[in-house]
Amino acid sequence: MLGGLQAGANWQTGAIVLGVEADLNGSDLGQRNISTASNFDILRTFNESIRNDWFATVRGRAGWAIDATLLYVTGGLAVGDVKGSWDLASSNGYAKTASLSETRVGWTVGAGVEHAFTPNWTVKVEYLYTDLGSLDYTSTYVPGSTFAPPGANYVEHLSQDFTFHTVRIGLNYKWGGPGPVVAKF
Numbered sequence: 001m002l003g004g005l006q007a008g009a010n011w012q013t014g015a016i017v018l019g020v021e022a023d024l025n026g027s028d029l030g031q032r033n034i035s036t037a038s039n040f041d042i043l044r045t046f047n048e049s050i051r052n053d054w055f056a057t058v059r060g061r062a063g064w065a066i067d068a069t070l071l072y073v074t075g076g077l078a079v080g081d082v083k084g085s086w087d088l089a090s091s092n093g094y095a096k097t098a099s100l101s102e103t104r105v106g107w108t109v110g111a112g113v114e115h116a117f118t119p120n121w122t123v124k125v126e127y128l129y130t131d132l133g134s135l136d137y138t139s140t141y142v143p144g145s146t147f148a149p150p151g152a153n154y155v156e157h158l159s160q161d162f163t164f165h166t167v168r169i170g171l172n173y174k175w176g177g178p179g180p181v182v183a184k185f
Contacts, residue, residue, distance in 0.1 A: 002027040055080025075109040093146035098139040
């Protein structure tokens with residue numbers, strides 16, 4: 001689930017509509033994978049998770065107005081927090097971990113349809129594909145882990161990609177009256 005606020009401006013000439021939009025979203029996006037494997041009576045559990053609590057976009061958009069309906073494509077900058085973690089625990093006491101939290105800059109593209117049901121109110125359905133890049137971090141031994149010689153640290157270099165698809169519904173209020181540069185759709 002996600003929710004947020006959006007602001008933007010549109011300019012219309014004939015059926016062509018050009019605009020810019022910015023939005024800020026709170027989200028509960030994430031994924032967790034847990035897998036286990038057994039080898040020579042040793043059970044290993046691998047736990048990997050990645051999540052996002054907020055993201056924002058600044059996008060251009062271009063569309064074609066058909067009466068009071070706008071069909072459009074959009075794309076631009078995406079920024080958001082990404083938190084990742086990785087743990088490995090074995091039944092013989094071997095344990096490693098890694099985690100990282102970063103604000104990532106990426107990109108987004110999408111398309112949508114927006115319909116003006118009164119001169120100032122519109123409703124829209126929009127799809128966005130967002131790529132916030134990847135988290136790259138290094139694992140360390142968990143204190144007390146077996147096979148961890150004092151002062152030594154065999155490391156794994158880990159990478160988690162964070163991309164997601166969003167379908168959202170919006171209700172918009174348009175300020176300004178009809179004029180030569182304000183979108184009429």
